[in-house]
Amino acid sequence: MAEEPRPLDDLDPSLLGPERTAFFLDFDGTLADFNEDPAAVVLPERERRTLSALAKAADGAVAIVSGRAIADIDRMLDPLALPVAGVHGLERRAGNGKVFRAALPEAPLAAARARLQGLARLHPGLLVEEKPGSIALHFRRRPELEPQCLEIARSTVEAHEELQILRGKMVIEFKAGRATKADAVAAFLKEEPFRGRRPFFAGDDSTDEDVFTKMLEWKGISIKVGPGATAAAYRAPGIDAFRGWLAGLARRFNETERSTAARA
Numbered sequence: 001m002a003e004e005p006r007p008l009d010d011l012d013p014s015l016l017g018p019e020r021t022a023f024f025l026d027f028d029g030t031l032a033d034f035n036e037d038p039a040a041v042v043l044p045e046r047e048r049r050t051l052s053a054l055a056k057a058a059d060g061a062v063a064i065v066s067g068r069a070i071a072d073i074d075r076m077l078d079p080l081a082l083p084v085a086g087v088h089g090l091e092r093r094a095g096n097g098k099v100f101r102a103a104l105p106e107a108p109l110a111a112a113r114a115r116l117q118g119l120a121r122l123h124p125g126l127l128v129e130e131k132p133g134s135i136a137l138h139f140r141r142r143p144e145l146e147p148q149c150l151e152i153a154r155s156t157v158e159a160h161e162e163l164q165i166l167r168g169k170m171v172i173e174f175k176a177g178r179a180t181k182a183d184a185v186a187a188f189l190k191e192e193p194f195r196g197r198r199p200f201f202a203g204d205d206s207t208d209e210d211v212f213t214k215m216l217e218w219k220g221i222s223i224k225v226g227p228g229a230t231a232a233a234y235r236a237p238g239i240d241a242f243r244g245w246l247a248g249l250a251r252r253f254n255e256t257e258r259s260t261a262a263r264a
């Protein structure tokens with residue numbers, strides 16, 4: 001059984017020097033608030049500034065690791081463009097801009113799509129989201145339909161073993177590839193500008209746990225945002241506490257940089 005994580009206040013920020021840390025951040029529930037409609041989610045301006053300041057201080061070693069498609073993250077970060085792992089590791093844009101996409105079987109996704117769209121037609125408020133290599137069934141507007149959503153997930157995977165089911169907050173994903181968020185972080189850590197740095201990862205959902213688990217092996221620093229059992233070493237009580245802490249860290253980096261520049 002995993003130990004209860006330590007409070008985020010116990011994390012000594014001097015362990016996170018910007019020149020020796022590789023920052024990985026989940027997006028929804030970690031940087032941006034949830035919305036009934038995932039397409040309507042916006043990144044608050046302060047968080048955009050925080051990311052920009054972090055990326056500057058860390059020489060670009062800041063990546064978003066999300067269940068969303070890369071194109072979706074780009075749209076929300078605009079005009080900021082960061083390295084991104086999208087669709088839980090199925091696609092990835094490296095620090096040098098090169099994009100990697102897993103080759104995926106289309107037939108099982110098409111079958112899942114037809115079944116999910118059928119369910120959504122029966123139950124207005126259910127939302128079927130198409131992503132490269134994955135289809136997400138959102139039931140945030142109809143939480144009482146969770147049992148039906150789980151049942152369709154069970155029967156779909158039974159018929160199509162190539163599909164993997166991921167459960168998140170008010171969402172079930174039907175994913176056509178095996179890659180995970182942890183695989184994406186591992187790939188980033190082999191490349192510039194992340195290579196040789198200590199990884200840092202913050203996330204709020206069950207799909208972030210595989211990264212938290214790997215962090216032990218990588219001697220990284222992991223933060224779970226919000227309640228729930230976790231393998232992370234630290235916990236922020238909620239998204240606002242985490243965002244405030246991250247903004248403070250970015251401020252601290254900037255001040256250090258300014259005072260270093262003043263001394264030079």
Ligand SMILES: [Mg+2]
Nearest residue numbers: 026028029205
């Ligand atoms: Mg999240």
